[in-house]
Amino acid sequence: MLELAVLADDLTGGMIIASKLEAAGVACPLVTSVDELLALPGDPTAVVLARKIRLVAPAQARLEAAAAAAAFAKRGARTIFYKYSALFESTDQGNIGPIAEALLTATGAKRTLFCPAYIDRGLTMYQGHIFIGSTLMSETAKRFDPMTPSTTSDVVAKLRRQTAWRVALADHQMLTADAQAIAAALEAQPEVPFWVMDAIDDADVAKIAAVTRDWRLVTGADSLPPAIIEDRRAGAPREAGSGRRLLSGAPGREAVIAGSCGMATMAQLEAFSERHPVWRIDLARDAETAGLVDNIAAWAADRLQDGPVAIATTADPAGVAAAQAAFGREGASERADRILGEVAVRLRRLGVGKFVIAGGETSGQVLKALDVGRLEVAAYDDLFGGYCHAPGPNPTSFVLKPGGLGDQQFLFNALHRLREAERHSAEG
Incomplete structure (x- = not known):
């Protein structure tokens, strides 16, 4: 039985969930289209469908x-899990609210919860607010994000901007009760379809998994899916083939493609540039430069043989602001992803078989450009499930x-x- 069917709103987020489920002992393939999902062989316990739907128009996201x-229904899914960023990355228009509405309607469920907790990365929920460590998210550098700035840490307030449906808070005090009592408290308010739920540690997450054991729809970030699987499998043995550190090898050359403007990526590129061309x-x-991709491909062709x-x-x-001034916020992002997708295709033709890609939206665009529909996923480790x-x-x-x-060493570690x-593959 397909115990858990995950819809992820970007590729890297979907990869993290698939890898965490692999680490939990469940073989979890990742697909990037509905057609690939329906064609997936066998009867997996879990599967991730990763779609680039975080920043599309709300109407498209609903569809x-x-x-x-x-x-998922055709595959016999018991529970759908809608996965979004632990930073609740979205605009005031969506798409977390619109997608949740569409999924609740499609499943016929009466309620769902929102818990963007990622405990082992220090992202917690308390009194409906997202904390990064001990700091409110809105007081971190996330408030400067070029696409989804976090002007508030209040998930209830942010979700209410995206939906006309009623939203309520299940705070940490509620979690002091047992799972059965929590479920009864939620059921006692049938007029509330959307519940934002606190979680400050793994014990909270495990209790939420127990509360939602029979739910048709659950939403959240990275901590919940493995807890749900562990709750439902109750000590069952690891599935064959799950949890691999090394996958099949790919011959060929190596390239890094970076579309993220995160501070971590900037530092990683700076370290990379000290040893390799960028x-x-x-x-x-x-x-808008004519022949830009051709020029990049020619530049790469002259250098790939050396590393x-x-x-x-x-x-x-400043660079982000200049691009957005020229093309608009969405226009700048779309141009960046389109260019990098075209570059990836050219690099593949030049013999690149190993890619490190920085940025969730960029990752989705690159795999789409390369026509990658199905992926084997390794267990979650120091490569963050990617x-x-x-x-x-x-x-x-x-x-x-x-x-x-x-x-700063991430790109080197990934290539290694x-x-x-x-x-390992060549050695048999």
């Missing part, structure tokens, strides 16, 4: 969610990284893992 729910695309200056290269639209706040492999006539391996994660997998 995507309804299509995903219908496909082409930095200035969107405000270069996005990895990087191509990046990553920029500091290590995956696309088998086939032209096998390709990836490490997909959310923009804000990783130390991909090389290690290639050597």
